[in-house]
Amino acid sequence: MKGFSSASILIALSVQGCATAPAQHYIYFPSLAQRVLSGDENALREVLAKARTTQPGEQLEELAEISSKFVRINPTAFLRVQSTTEGCFGVDFMGLDYVDDQAATLKENALRYNALNGVSDPALNGIKERCLAWLD
Numbered sequence: 001m002k003g004f005s006s007a008s009i010l011i012a013l014s015v016q017g018c019a020t021a022p023a024q025h026y027i028y029f030p031s032l033a034q035r036v037l038s039g040d041e042n043a044l045r046e047v048l049a050k051a052r053t054t055q056p057g058e059q060l061e062e063l064a065e066i067s068s069k070f071v072r073i074n075p076t077a078f079l080r081v082q083s084t085t086e087g088c089f090g091v092d093f094m095g096l097d098y099v100d101d102q103a104a105t106l107k108e109n110a111l112r113y114n115a116l117n118g119v120s121d122p123a124l125n126g127i128k129e130r131c132l133a134w135l136d
Helices: 006-018 030-037 041-053 058-073 075-082 102-117 122-135
Strands: none
Touching (some): 030 058, 041 075, 058 102
């Protein structure tokens, strides 16, 4: 593309991505993201399974962001799915929407904390405490 620098192409793509629907801004796993964003607990299980075998980098970050969105969609299901893992994948991942916006990051962190803290199922208390610790 004569006359266009790589930077201007990236900026154009970034601006275009901001105007799309949430699931459409995922590059690597758009259909999986759409299912997670619609509240599909099995899709979150798929995210965690993929995360276990994905090398660090953009794809793993996308999986973490997808997982992070499920926290407030269905906190009980989030904890139920996370209870089969060692950590609490994605609970504290903020993604591009929060880069350089400390106020938004603090607000989102509090919203996630409150969502998880509101889960009353005693069977999930252990994983709840583990996930809340990531948000402290």
